[in-house]
Amino acid sequence: MALQRVRTEGGKVIQDPPVAQFIFNDTRFAPVWLILRLYVGWKWLEPGWGKLQNPAWMDTGEALQGYWTRAVDNTAFDWYSGFLQSMLDANAHTWFAKLIVIGEVAVGIALILGAFVGVAAFFGAFMNWNFIMAGSASSNALLGLGGVLLLLAWKTAGWYGLDRYLLPKLGTPWRPRESTRNPDGTLTPVSNAGD
Numbered sequence: 001m002a003l004q005r006v007r008t009e010g011g012k013v014i015q016d017p018p019v020a021q022f023i024f025n026d027t028r029f030a031p032v033w034l035i036l037r038l039y040v041g042w043k044w045l046e047p048g049w050g051k052l053q054n055p056a057w058m059d060t061g062e063a064l065q066g067y068w069t070r071a072v073d074n075t076a077f078d079w080y081s082g083f084l085q086s087m088l089d090a091n092a093h094t095w096f097a098k099l100i101v102i103g104e105v106a107v108g109i110a111l112i113l114g115a116f117v118g119v120a121a122f123f124g125a126f127m128n129w130n131f132i133m134a135g136s137a138s139s140n141a142l143l144g145l146g147g148v149l150l151l152l153a154w155k156t157a158g159w160y161g162l163d164r165y166l167l168p169k170l171g172t173p174w175r176p177r178e179s180t181r182n183p184d185g186t187l188t189p190v191s192n193a194g195d
Helices: 018-025 027-052 062-072 078-089 093-113 117-133 140-152 163-169
Strands: 178-181 187-190
Touching (some): 018 027, 027 117, 027 140, 062 093, 117 140
16 A cells, blocks of 8 residues: 655644743743742752652652541542542552652752753642642642743743753754755755754
8 A cells, every 4th residue: 555645734823922922932031930940949859858868758658658648538629539549559659759759859950950941840830730639738839830830931941051052952942943845745954054
């Protein structure tokens, strides 16, 4: 059976309003993201580092087991309570506690260094969401909001950090690869200056 080429039309790009472009895409706003990034990063690194030194987190997982046990009766949603109970029944706290600790430390370090800020902010906000779902309000909502904002500003939030150097090596977002469309509809990359 011969393969046939399917030609599709490109979608339309809807531009952001100028204020959103300035806040999320302009490097002149990067100092604001630097401050937020360092704050949120420290708020992840500090408790993660403490848990890293705690055998109840790193050896036995008893700290997480206690947290989940209390949370099962305090969640607002039955499905999340059922999820936590299934994790308890499977004794997942023994390995999941280590995953949480490593995640907290990794998110903190990545945000502080400005390395893959969008990815780190996503996982940080996801952990915050889970802590909130388990009934732990504290600063999780505020840190979750900070994570979402950093996620939205991923292109410039790491401008004063390692992303300024890492992301262009990956070809995104500051050095877009150009291409030309061939008569048959395929794309051919065009070398950028300096490549």
